[in-house]
Amino acid sequence: MNYRERLKEKKRVVIKIGSSSLTHPQTGRLNLRKLEVLVRELGDLRNQGKDVVLVSSGAIAVGAAALGFKEKPQESRQKQACAAVGQARLMMIYQKLFGEYNQMAGQILMTKNTMVNNANRKNAENTFNELLSMGVIPIVNENDSISTYELQSLEKFGDNDTLSAVVAALIGADLLILMSDIDGLFTDDPNTNPEAEFIDTVEQLDDKLLNMGKGSTGSKVGTGGMATKLTAARIATAAGTDMVIANGGDFHNIHRIVEGDKCGTLFVGKKQEEFYLIDYIEKLL
Numbered sequence: 136m137n138y139r140e141r142l143k144e145k146k147r148v149v150i151k152i153g154s155s156s157l158t159h160p161q162t163g164r165l166n167l168r169k170l171e172v173l174v175r176e177l178g179d180l181r182n183q184g185k186d187v188v189l190v191s192s193g194a195i196a197v198g199a200a201a202l203g204f205k206e207k208p209q210e211s212r213q214k215q216a217c218a219a220v221g222q223a224r225l226m227m228i229y230q231k232l233f234g235e236y237n238q239m240a241g242q243i244l245m246t247k248n249t250m251v252n253n254a255n256r257k258n259a260e261n262t263f264n265e266l267l268s269m270g271v272i273p274i275v276n277e278n279d280s281i282s283t284y285e286l287q288s289l290e291k292f293g294d295n296d297t298l299s300a301v302v303a304a305l306i307g308a309d310l311l312i313l314m315s316d317i318d319g320l321f322t323d324d325p326n327t328n329p330e331a332e333f334i335d336t337v338e339q340l341d342d343k344l345l346n347m348g349k350g351s352t353g354s355k356v357g358t359g360g361m362a363t364k365l366t367a368a369r370i371a372t373a374a375g376t377d378m379v380i381a382n383g384g385d386f387h388n389i390h391r392i393v394e395g396d397k398c399g400t401l402f403v404g405k406k407q408e409e410f411y412l413i414d415y416i417e418k419l420l
Contacts, residue, residue, distance in 0.1 A: 138338075138377070138401055138403050141377070141395075142310060142377065142379075142393055142395050142401075143393065143395045145377070146185055146186060146309060147185065147186040147188075147306065147307065147308045147309055148185055148187055148308060149188045149190060149299055149306075149308045149311045149312070150187070150188070150189055150190070150299075150312045151190040151191075151295055151298075151312065151314060152173065152189065152190070152192060152193070152314050153314065153315060154192040154193045154195070155316045156169070156314050156315070156316065156384070156386075157191070157192070158196050158197075158200075163207075164197075164200045165193070165197060165225075170228065170232060171232060174235075174236060174238075175236060176387065177233075177272060178233065178236035178238045180390075180393065181238055186308075188263070188275060188303075188306065188308070189229075189240075189273070189274045190274075190295050190302060191229070191274055191275070192295045193221065193225050193276075194217070194218045194222040194225055194276055195207075195214050196221065197217075197221035197222075198216070198219065198220035198221025198222070198224070201220055202216070222244070226240075226242050238272055239269075239272065240271065240272045240274050241272070241273050242276075243263070243266075243274070243275045244275075244278040245259065245275060245277060245278060245298065246278050250412070250413070253413075256305070256412075260305050260306060263305070275298070276295070277295065277298055294363045296313055296363040296366065296367040297363055297366055297367055297370070299367060300369075300376075301370060301412065303370075304371065304373075304412050308376050309376060309377065310378075310393070311371045311377070311379070312381060312392055313364055314381060314382070314383030314386070314389070315364065315381070315382065316383060316384070317361075317380070317382060318381070318382045319333060319334065319381060319400030320334045320361070321334065333400075335400065337368070337400060337403065339405075340365070369415070370412075372403065372404045372405060373405075373407045373415065374412070375404045375405065376404045377402065378401075379392050379398070379400065379401050380399050381398050381399025381400075
C-alpha cells in the first residue's frame, strides 16, 4: 500500500510548529517571512475544504524578546510572565496574517487538566468541532501563564508535540504534522553520527524505535526532543492518525506532505480497538 498517496485524502489536519521554526535564532524574535508562508499554507489547506488546527509554540519566546530577555527565561514565574505577554502578541499577529488571506483564526489554550477532567475534555472537543464547522482555524497552545511548575505533574503536557497528538486524537484528525528542526527520524543522531540513516516510513512503533528518542533537543528555544515526538507518535498512531515529522525550516513542506511527496518520516496510523485517550494521557505523561 502506498501510504504517501493516502495523505492526499486527509480531511482533518493538525499542524504543530515549534518555537525554533518561528523565531530568528540570533534574537528570539518572530521570523515574519516564515510566518507569512505558514499562514498561506494553512489558508490554502482550508481553501481545499480541509479542517485545519494549528498547535503553535512561541508564546514564551515572543514574550521574552518583547520584555528584553537576552536568553530563555529559566524561572517558572518569568516564563509565565513571558507567556502572558507573548501569547497575546502571537495571536495578534496570527489574526492579522490570517485575515489577509480571508481566514478566521481562534485561540484555544489548554492545560493537562482540560483533558483529564471528563467534562472539560468533552467541552474542548465540542469547541473544536464547532469552530471547525464554522471554517475557523483553531490556534492551540498550552496555557503556560497558569500551568505552574509546582503542579507540573498535574497540569502541564510539558511540550507541544504531546499536546498536538492529544488534540489530534481528541478531534479525530486523520493527519498530524510535526514541524521540527530536523528532517525526520534517523537511526541515530545525525548531528553526531554521519552514518545515521534516514527512516522514511514507520509502520510499527516498536521498543527499538522508541528507545531511539533522546531527551535532548538541539534547539535553544524549544522544549521537545525526539523522545517527545515519539510519544506523540504513540498517541497519534494508536488513535488511527497518520503522523509526519518534517523540517520546519521550510513551511512549504506542509503542502508537499499533504500532496503525498516523500517529505519527512511518516508514522502510519493503526487504530487500536482498546484505544482510550485518557489512558494514554495518564500513562505517558
